[in-house]
Amino acid sequence: MRVIEIDGGRGPAEALRPAERPDPRPGRGEVLIDVRAAGVNRPDLLQREGLYPAPAGDSDILGLEVAGVVSGVGDRVARWKIGDRVCALLGGGGYAERVVVDARHALPIPDTLDFVQAAALPETVFTVWANVFEAGRLQPDETLLIHGGASGIGVTAIQMAKAAGARVVATARGADKARACAGLGADVALDAAAPDFDARLDEAGGADVILDMLGAGYAQRNQRVLKPGGRWVVIATLTGPLAQIDLMRLMLKRQVLTGSTLRARAPDEKARLTAEIERVVWPWVTSGQVRPPIEATFPLPDAKSAHLRLEAGAHVGKFVLTV
Known part of the structure; x- marks a missing residue:
């Protein structure tokens, strides 16, 4: 699969470059998502600069939120099936064509949202909640x-x-x-x-x-x-x-x-947050009361441009990478 890596492990936006990695496979309690869009957030800039490393066990690939289609289901996953449209909170790995995620950290995409809109939600909604x-x-x-x-x-x-x-x-x-x-x-x-x-x-x-x-x-x-x-x-x-x-x-x-920070929280705690967000916030999302504006989208290989725009600080709302 195509991913975005940081040349040298850290550096400026120009250090972001496309690369190839093996396709991930879902383990117990996980789902595989074919990524259609990935949100770009300020913690991605900090990680790229070497100031916010991924927690142990999480992917070193940037990206804390995605939207896409479930393409694989691990053991002991009852809720999701292949073909479901979901968005998800990640510990890392979003700047890629595919990603595995704890099935408890995924949310259904309402019919009123496209993948770009859905990818702009998890990291921000979880943080605000x-x-x-x-x-x-x-x-x-x-x-x-x-x-x-x-x-x-x-x-x-x-x-x-x-x-x-x-x-x-x-x-x-x-x-x-x-x-x-x-x-x-x-x-x-x-x-x-x-x-x-x-x-x-x-x-x-x-x-x-x-x-x-x-x-x-x-x-x-x-x-x-x-x-x-x-x-x-x-x-x-x-x-x-x-x-x-x-x-x-x-x-x-x-x-x-x-x-607080969000990324380092335990999987069980993130699962609890997911359930509460689906109960309280998702009706606001479905009704259109919560719909963050999208400043711009960029194709995945051009993640550099998204980072430069975010660093410039002239935006309103979110930047999203499309796959």
Whole structure:
């Protein structure tokens, strides 16, 4: 099968190159998927740079989410059969024509979605569910503040929070991106590059939950606007990992600061998340309430271009590779 490898094991986008590898075979509890589309995510860039290695036992091939057709079924798999359309969360291996995955980590593709749309869902939906709804405990009528609202995670978080009945404040760099966030349903959309950004953030009324992909550069802002009893969830540190925290404010306002990653979680935990997402989020997907915009698609051999576009940061939504 064709795959994308990193020449030398790590490097810039130009190090991505097509290669051939043996076809995988499904083991016990696994399904083989003929990949039709694979999502491109920021963790792929980090892995390519040598900063986010695959967990032990997972493929060294990039790619954390795919959509395709089941073409093989291992022992003790009862739910899926050959020909089923599925999308799946992976520990790695998505930049390939075929991939094996724990059958419990796959979800049915609704008839209303094509493969490209479906491939843009697993990594972002799982991340938002685990961090906003489980760690952040977002409730209807609460306010979710999303930094990086135009990113793949951000656009999905806007839609999921609105589907759950929450109020959304989204920030993004540039007026065009802020308008895109508003178009996706954000109640307040702020241009983080505007000179009055801090004043407008304060005027937005505070947040019960903050989904933070930026880290150190926004730490003091986040503590200032987080309401008493608010939950601040960190999932990336694009402005740096070392932040100054006012511990007295943390105590007086009963603020909760937490963070997580998704990829290294145990298979049983990912299976639990899959079941919860199918129960709660998949009806939103089927109805069209959650449908992240696709910025662009690229054929699998041109994964380099997708990485360059993602690194440039001018996008709204997701990039997807097609097979």
